[in-house]
Amino acid sequence: MTFKKKTFNALYSIFAIFSCLALGKLCSHVAPILPSSLYGLIIFTLTLHFRIFNADHIKSSVVWCLKHMGVCFVPAGVGIMNHFELIKQFGIAIVAITFVTTFLLLTVVGLHYQRFAVDDE
Known part of the structure; x- marks a missing residue:
């Protein structure tokens, strides 16, 4: 492939x-x-799909x-493999804590957003 074609692509x-991201921003508004x-x-x-x-x-x-x-995922995978025994021992607890804290964080942020978004309007 030529340099011109690579640049064009x-x-x-x-x-x-x-x-598409700009149209997505518009749709979001x-x-x-x-x-x-x-x-x-x-x-x-x-x-x-529609070949636009x-x-x-x-x-x-x-x-x-x-x-x-x-490149984004290899360091995390290597870190997990370096501590595989800990993951094996505490894996279920780590997964449970991850789900619970994620749910709590999303709930708190959502409630605060609703509270302050309603106040600003």
Whole structure:
């Protein structure tokens, strides 16, 4: 693939993704049911399905992102493997604590948001 074609595909991908995210932001303002990034993902999927954006131009960028995505997850996996005995011994407790604290955090943040969002309007 030539440099010109790679550059075009990268710019095309950036345009496609950011335009879908911008439309997702707009949808989130109109119908604040889902987060804007989720609306953007849905719009991106639909534009690829209905061939509004050419998937062949986006493919190389997606492959590159998937190829390098492991960098985000490898350090956590190595950390877990270094302490496998602790995970084996306390795994259920760790999972339970993670779920309970996540639920509590989301509940507290949601309640505070409702309280202060109603006060601001």
